[in-house]
Amino acid sequence: MKSVFYISIIGVFFSNLVSCSDDFLEVTPKGETIPETLEDYELLFNGIAMTDLMPDILQFATDNSYISHGIEELGKVENAYYWNHNLDYDLEENPEIWKNAYLGQYYSNVVINEIMEAKDGTEAEKRSLMGQAMTIRAMNYLYLLTAFANAYDPERNPDDPGVPLVTSINVTDEIPARSTLKECFDLMTYDLKQAMEWLPETHNNRWRVTRYVAAGVLARIYTYTGQYEEADTYATIALQSPQTNKILDYNAMEVEDFPDLEVNSERLWIDNTPSNYSDCLYSYDLLEYFQEGDSRIRLFTRIDEETGITIRDDADIRSFGISYPEMYLVRAEYLARSGEVNPAMEIVNMLREFRIPEGAPGRELTATNAEEALEMVLAERRRELVFRGTRWMDMKRLDLEGRMPAVHRYVNNDPGDNLIRTLEPGSADYTFEIPMKVLSMNTNIKPNHQQ
Template sequence: MKAIKNRFLLLIASLGLISCEGFLDEKPEKSILVPQTVEDVRALLDYYTNLNDNALADFILADDWVTEDANWESLSPWEQNTYLWKQQVFEPSERSTDYTKLYRKIFTANVSLEVLEGLGIGAEVRSLRGEALFIRALAYFQLSQLFLPSPMLGGDEIKLPVKLNPNVNESSQWWPVSKVLIQVEQDLVEAFELVGSSSQFKNRPNKQVVKAVLARLYLYEERWEDALNAANYILEQGTVSLLDYHEMDSTAAYPFSLFNSEVMYYGITSSFSVTASSATYINPDLMGKYEEGDLRKPLFFTESGEKHLFKGSYNGDYNLFTGISLPEMYLSGAEALVRMDRVQDGLDLMAILAEKRYQSMDFWDGNLSKNPLDLVLEERQKELVFRGTRWMDMKRLHALGELDDVPTREIADQNYQLTGSDKLYLILPSYELELENN
């Protein structure tokens, strides 16, 4: 065991030496890479502090939260710019932690895939290959949401550097969003065939987790039937179960436990300046949507004067849970059904979730007078608040012309609005572009 642990630490240190200076920028000798065995790859893919740590920028961009002038002024320049929905948020010499973090995941996946190519076709090799493909797909999907236009609006002029192998001496290919998402789907479809039906730990993907990301992808691409089928696959398995919010303690500092019954795949986003700040307030417009009888209001939020702070992380502390959970599948399936004009089926699916979220179904029934699509989208925002999915939803709803209320933030008595599709993606950091071109 000690020998395995030491090898694991050496693997991580080696990858860190390569990736901490940026993806594909330095050209280290490949001989310093030590992964050679199944055990080595297993260690790489279990490094959850790397592979399950998600980006911060998409949380900052989302309209779930607001802050005050004094706190905004304490943020780093790139965080300030992102909060104001500026397209160019990085200074010329500034690194992007999120960019580097996501490409480090891709490099880890590519290294793992290359090693596995030479290790035969055994069951464990196949499963590990599936995990590596999933990690690569999820990272490119997240990068596309940050640095590429919506797939329904974007042209081919905005591109992302892509590599499907770990050869640091090989130049990247530059792909538009359409081609990136084709690769994401291909990786996920293959991963589904290779990974197991269940996983020992929730930092590892299984078939249901892969389908959950496919459901997200299909919603993003407005492929409603495919999204429904992916969500239904998970709901029909019955291996994860909804929490009953009637049984939760709303007086607890953090009501939800880590790895609770709804968690399918672990993910975390953490920042003392943003996610853990005592001045990261819930958007008042969003708070107003939690009506009487909604059990989420006292479980998710705590009052701070006239404002509200978030306490409902499924990580059980101040770190945000940005993984994958079961309620999202009910919401994705319901939205797809409503958009396919199967309105009653969609509302019936929503009612299963609502039974666990409302004090009584009488409170839920009071919502049924709303437009069905508006209701589903409102429930999605309320249920998935601070889960890292809102920016993706904002982009796709904007593409559909359904982001009715223009998101607005106020800093120093000046209003900033999220208007125009060109504000719905970030420009790649100049520093990273220079490294890619060298």
């Protein structure tokens, strides 16, 4: 049975999972289209549900962020910023990260389940679109698991609860209970490996997925799960993409010279966030990681005289997709953890050559042992990928390894001022609660925290 798509997306997906209005099924939409051709299915990838996958809420939970406003003005980001159990801002509506991810899953599932019935197109073309949908579905589940489930170690906690794995497009189906972490990650990695067999080598649109993008997503997932050898394997594949792979020389650029996302040679895949971080400032702790003269500060930030250093409104910093620098750093981390000190530092210094001006002290880093190399790789990763959607994942995996220090929230971003809240190592607050409306409407879905 073909799915019906409404021009207004308000009525899409399971009402009790994403909190659409209770009576939407009784309302006749003003416009509808039934996907029948390959082009119809391709058009699904143009909507924000398939391009702006990741709300920025988790960026406010990281140690990179500082919010200048008082508690009463924080609004939707307050619960994330202070690591309160619930991300819910309005108990009548699910938080965007849950709602948007499952909306994207619905569209992905439509393509996965129905594309082979399209009236035209070759089998290879249909499989290619299915591979795109599988990749997007895996990314959405990664975002959901990062927020609403514990960090995953296959050897330590495979049976911990993950999130509901929804693969059906039938809105009358019962919402499934939470799958285990192992079940969730097994589906994601299976999808991505299958997608790599079907996806094209290149695409002239960086919003679209190629086999090397799927490899990059696998590298990110395996990094998050601490499977560093597998992460290195897929990062190496991603770096072999025939699409332009050129690290930009930030030292030779002014703000107005910085390329748009669509033509940025460092971007393998663009996965945007709909927000602009206008209230997000660099934390005191993050600023300590940048040396004087680092071109990343010059290009991506501005000084607000009242609040501090914040992200430039026009900065190319909103894409949470896969980039070549991230893949290089995945490789460097694996090498450092494997005791390959010099190769790891060669990658770090290759990136720094394009970020730190020539002649600046400390431009080239040297490590004397594997632990030093790993610390330097992780520090460079934090600098290079700031506000790119990976820091909360890094905090969670490093906390699981015992490498994450306490994170503090101070008044005025000043460690000498009043302490408001601390996220302690090993804290249960690294996992946010399943949205209250989901729990209230689905008794088979269990909470993370005792109510």
